[in-house]
Amino acid sequence: MINLKQTVGIEAARYVKDNMIIGLGTGSTAYYMIEELGRRVREEKLSIIGIPTSVASREQAIRLGIPVKTIDEVSHVDLTIDGADEISMDFQGIKGGGAALLLEKIVATYSKQVIWIVDETKMVKTLGAFPLPVEVVPYGEEQLFHLFESKGYQPTFRMENQKEKKVTDCGHSIIDLHLETIEDPFALANELDHTVGVVEHGLFLNIVHTIIVGKVDGALTIQASKK
Numbered sequence: 001m002i003n004l005k006q007t008v009g010i011e012a013a014r015y016v017k018d019n020m021i022i023g024l025g026t027g028s029t030a031y032y033m034i035e036e037l038g039r040r041v042r043e044e045k046l047s048i049i050g051i052p053t054s055v056a057s058r059e060q061a062i063r064l065g066i067p068v069k070t071i072d073e074v075s076h077v078d079l080t081i082d083g084a085d086e087i088s089m090d091f092q093g094i095k096g097g098g099a100a101l102l103l104e105k106i107v108a109t110y111s112k113q114v115i116w117i118v119d120e121t122k123m124v125k126t127l128g129a130f131p132l133p134v135e136v137v138p139y140g141e142e143q144l145f146h147l148f149e150s151k152g153y154q155p156t157f158r159m160e161n162q163k164e165k166k167v168t169d170c171g172h173s174i175i176d177l178h179l180e181t182i183e184d185p186f187a188l189a190n191e192l193d194h195t196v197g198v199v200e201h202g203l204f205l206n207i208v209h210t211i212i213v214g215k216v217d218g219a220l221t222i223q224a225s226k227k
Helices: 004-013 028-043 055-064 101-109 141-150 185-193
Strands: 020-024 048-052 077-082 111-119 132-136 155-157 173-177 198-201 210-215 218-223
Touching: 004 028, 004 111, 004 210, 004 218, 020 028, 020 055, 028 048, 028 055, 028 077, 028 111, 048 055, 077 101, 101 111, 101 132, 101 198, 132 141, 141 155, 141 173, 185 198
Parallel strands: 020 048, 020 077, 077 111, 111 210
Antiparallel strands: 132 173, 132 198, 155 173, 210 218
C-alpha cells in the first residue's frame, strides 16, 4: 500500500539545498521529511541547520545527525516544511493537531518560504471540520473554556491518555473548538488574537507558499501564494 505521507515527505525534502536553514515541522507527515533529510545528510553529505518546532522533532533530528538550533540562534529561516490538518480551497490552513502550533507558527513566520505537505484528505472546501486548537495559559483556562462555551464554539480540553489535560512543550493547555464550519477565518483569528489568555491558535492564514499533496498516482505540487 502506498504511504502518501512518506511520498510527500520525500518529495518536499528535494527542495532542501546545501547550507540552508530549515524549519522542521512536527507530526506524522513531517516525520518522513525529517527522516529523508537525515538520509541526505548521512549519504549525500547535505549540510543544513534544522530549526525544530517541537521536542519530538528536535530529538528525531539529533538522532539522525541533523545539526539543530533554536529560532533565536539564527538570523533567518530559508524554508520551513510542515504538515497541516486542513487546507481550504483558498490555501488557508488549520494546524496544531500535534500540539505544536505555537512553535510551528513562530518558525513559519520567520521563514522566507513555507511548504505544507499533506495527503489529499486534508484538502477541503471550507475550514472547520477539524477541531481548531487554541493554546491557552493554564491560569484562567476554565474561564476561557466557559467563554468559548457561551459563544457556541463547543470547546473541549485536549487530553493526555484521557486522564489529564495535554500540556504543550511550552507548558500551556489546548482547548479544541469544534466549529464544523469556519465561515470567516480572518475574523475568528482576529477575535482569538485579542482574547486575553489565548497564547496562539491554529489558524495559519496567508502563510504558505507551496503545498505538496500526496495522491495515489503521485505527489501534486500547488503554488499557493507569493508573500
